[in-house]
Amino acid sequence: MATDADRDVDGIDEDAVSWSDPLPAVLLVGAVLVAGAYATSVLDTAAAHLVAGRRLRLGELVLGPWREAALLAHMRRSTTERPDVQTWALAPALLAGMAAVAVATVPLAPGVAVADVADGIVLFGAAMALVMVGVYLHGWSSNSVFPLVGGYRFVALALSYEMPLALVLIAAALPAESLSVGAIVESQQGLWNVVRQPLGLPLFLVAGMGLASWGPLGMSDGTDLAGGTSAESSGGARLVWALARRFVLVAVAVTGAAVFLGGWHGPVLAGGLWMALKTLVLLAVLVGVGHRVARIRLERFVVVAWAVLIPLALIDVFVSGALVL
Amino acid sequence: MGLLTSAASRAEVPVFPVVGAGGREAAEALWLLPGVRMVDTPRAAAVLVVIGRLTRALLQPVLLVHDQMPGPRATLWWPVDGRPADDGTDGDEGLLAALPDVVTTTAGDAAGLRAVFADLLAGRRPWGPPALADIESPRWRGVGPYGHGGEGMMGGVPYGRPFAEMAQDPDGLMLDQLPLQIGPLFPALPPGLVLHLGLQGDVIRGVTLGDNPYRSWPGDPPVGPLDSVPFLDARTSPTTVAALEVARARHHLRWLARTLRLHGLDARGRRIAALAGGLSATDRPAVEALARRLGRDRGLAGATAGVGVADQATLEPLGIELAGGPVARAAGVAIDARTDDPAYAGLDFEPVVHHGGDARARLRQRVAEAAQALALAERAGDAVRSPGPPVEGPRGPLAPGRTMPSSSLIHLLPTLLDGQEWGDAVTTVASLDLDLEEAAVDQSATAWPQTPTGTSTASTRTP
Structure with missing residues (x-):
């Protein structure tokens, strides 16, 4: 995913583990994604029980996600009439791959980054743009109506997610005078971007929620479409798709923690722990909103995105730019 | 049993429910069972639960759903009117013939459901082949009378x-x-x-x-019992006003819970479904607080405002405007059978009315009516309503010889849905609170409750 040539960050201790080597890189990104997906499921179960006012046993909370994963792995994969088998298998891999690229650009602690490249947030934006291809392929492949409609929906909305996402990231890059995620984290020593650019994080989370097709923006896989792009997925295929969507959510939370919540900066605790805590907080916010806010109408969201979110993101860029000058 | 299987058998049971005739009440319970999760698609389900009696027209679709479950799969049947499984009527017989391993359990039996699931995963319960034959689709033989039809590259089958x-x-x-x-x-x-x-x-x-699958033909058992049983009974026998009004509030809250689930709010829906299940007049403050919260809910307002507008002009040709009911009252028509009902005379009853006639107005209308119903139940004390005047049911007025509310409301769909996006269409249909079984009463050769059978369990339940 990244070679040594990609590394462009000053001040890294050359004696430390080289996280851009293939094995450490895969292990690190894999561990972040899997741990994040597990945390997402635990938070989701906890939020669902809290909102529903139901009692929750600790064992159910901790083991529930593993049990559900085991059940899906145990169940058979069914197929549809004349599906596009290759793209059906490829879609979750593409989604997970894009989430991995995004996580790779983020330093998880000082010097612990797989590919903290000079254009890190551009790479993140590019990876998030390709999420659209993964979701659409997933909807297309099963040769069935409701998955395809789910895919259409995502394509119709993707630009409305990506525009504000790109703009708030540019705004965050301005005070750092760099597109590297590491440099953006460095620039937040003393003042986090969430305070310096109060519009940034909320807009980023809305866009990120859309890209992960989660909660009120879970239109591609909604209940009203009998599951949307995953309406025909069963067994292991269903499991990998559910995982891939969570990976995207985790990538959004990790990046949000680094770009807006000061990354590893924080007192007492080690930098990596601060990153983990901040990521968990963002995941909790995303998951909590999913249980509180109704799914938004497609048409209404496009109007809101272009009439409100994008102008706000532009204001964010202009004000941030003016402050830097 | 391996570690994976052992873990899998402790997971929440993914269930796909099918509501047969008379099954609506019992279907409400399924959602609230511990350790059970309702899924959106048969592809995610391990257990198919058939609730109530299968009509002939439902048999084939149920078998299709069964075959779409990836397996391991099991089918449970919850009979709701206490009839034995093999009395040889209707689609039930076909279900038992096509799926010999159907397990019959008591409706709402969570332990039985979990036991079937655990046996299934452990391999103690074999699961069968598809119920329908895997037939090769007809070959394409060109355009024309023996081909797929259509024109050029388009149309046909x-x-x-x-x-x-x-x-x-x-x-x-x-x-x-x-x-x-x-x-x-x-x-x-x-x-x-x-x-x-x-x-x-x-x-x-x-x-x-399309055809109503609950419609019954000569020789079939009658449809029902319907979910509006307390109100139907009130047409012919004395009922306490409090019982009727609590039943009304419960009906609206259950509708609200299902609607929230469709809007992606499963957990909030479950909380309200649980409240509805044990509802009594003393829950009035909780329901009023709920109504206030929903009134302030910007997300829900955005999802429903301006969707599926059924104004007075749309309702009038179908006779709904003059009949009343929550859909008409949400469009500003202040007609309610309770206004002229002597039993409500001293209760200070005024119909609740909303304006706009869209899905949002109907949502607010029903929640407001639920809160009002509990207030009436509190004020009514032991007052008894005598049969005679039309009963205001949860979907509209009920009187002998009058069409059922769902029979009229369903004809709004072709007008309202045309040109809508799919998500809005689902919102619109949900906002009308249709019961196809209720609509079938007017279309059926044999209709409950005119015939005495089939009233056994649900009609004796006291709210």
Whole structure:
């Protein structure tokens, strides 16, 4: 995913583990994604029980996600009439791959980054743009109506997610005078971007929620479409798709923690722990909103995105730019 | 049993419910069972639960759903009117013939459901082949009387699948339009609703109503018991006003819970469904607080405002405007059978009315009526309503010889759904609170409750 040539960050201790080597890189990104997906499921179960006012046993909370994963792995994969088998298998891999690229650009602690490249947030934006291809392929492949409609929906909305996402990231890059995620984290020593650019994080989370097709923006896989792009997925295929969507959510939370919540900066605790805590907080916010806010109408969201979110993101860029000058 | 299987058998049971005749009450319980999760698609389900009696027209769709479950799979049957499984009526017999391993358990029996699931995963319960034959679709034999039909590259039914045709979209462009049948078991629509429509992307064009699968033919058992049993009984026997009003509030809250689930708010829906299950007049403050919270809910307002507008002009030709009911009252028609009912004379009753006639107004209308109903129940004390005047049911007025409210409301669909996006269509259909079984009363050769059988369990329940 990244070679040594990609590394462009000053001040890294050359004696430390080289996280851009293939094995450490895969292990690190894999561990972040899997741990994040597990945390997402635990938070989701906890939020669902809290909102529903139901009692929750600790064992159910901790083991529930593993049990559900085991059940899906145990169940058979069914197929549809004349599906596009290759793209059906490829879609979750593409989604997970894009989430991995995004996580790779983020330093998880000082010097612990797989590919903290000079254009890190551009790479993140590019990876998030390709999420659209993964979701659409997933909807297309099963040769069935409701998955395809789910895919259409995502394509119709993707630009409305990506525009504000790109703009708030540019705004965050301005005070750092760099597109590297590491440099953006460095620039937040003393003042986090969430305070310096109060519009940034909320807009980023809305866009990120859309890209992960989660909660009120879970239109591609909604209940009203009998599951949307995953309406025909069963067994292991269903499991990998559910995982891939969570990976995207985790990538959004990790990046949000680094770009807006000061990354590893924080007192007492080690930098990596601060990153983990901040990521968990963002995941909790995303998951909590999913249980509180109704799914938004497609048409209404496009109007809101272009009439409100994008102008706000532009204001964010202009004000941030003016402050830097 | 391996570690994986052992872990899997402790997971929440993914269940796909099918609501047969008389099954609506018991279906409410399924959602609240511990350790059970209702899923959106048969592809995610391990257990199919058939609730109530299968009509002939539902048998084939149920078998299709069964075959779509990937396996390991099991089918549970919850009979609701206490009849034995093999009394030889209707689609039930067909179900038992096609799926010999159907397990019959008491409705709402969570332990039985979990036991079947655990046996299934442990390999102690074998699971069978598809119930329907895997038939090769008809070969394409060209355009013309023996081929797929259609014109050029469009239309017709090549390989047994209706093919897209060209049609004008709302913006005046000629675009593909795919003819489809949706239902009777589509999980986001009311059980039994069949729609024939064209889809341009996710925009609906040209809706016609399909056959009602709950409709019964001569020789069939009657439909029902319906979910509005307390109100139907009140037409012929004395009932306390409090019982009726609590039943009304429960009905509206259950509708609200299902609607929230469709809007992606499963957990909030469950909380309200649980409240509805044990509802009494003393829950009035909780329901009033709920009504205030929902009134302030911007997300829900955004999802429903301006969707499925059924104003007085739309309602009038169908006779709904003059009949009343929550849908009419949400469009500003202040008609309610309780206004002229002597039992409500001293209770200070004024019909609740909302304006706009959209899905949002109907949501607010029903929640407000639920809160009002509990207030009436509190004030009514032991007052008894005597039969005679029409009863205001949860969907509209009920009187002998009068069409059931769902029979009229269902005819709003072709007008309201045409040109809507799919998500809005689901919101619109949900907001009308249709019961296809209730609509079947007017279409059936034998109709409950005119005939005495089939009233056993639900009618004796006291709210």
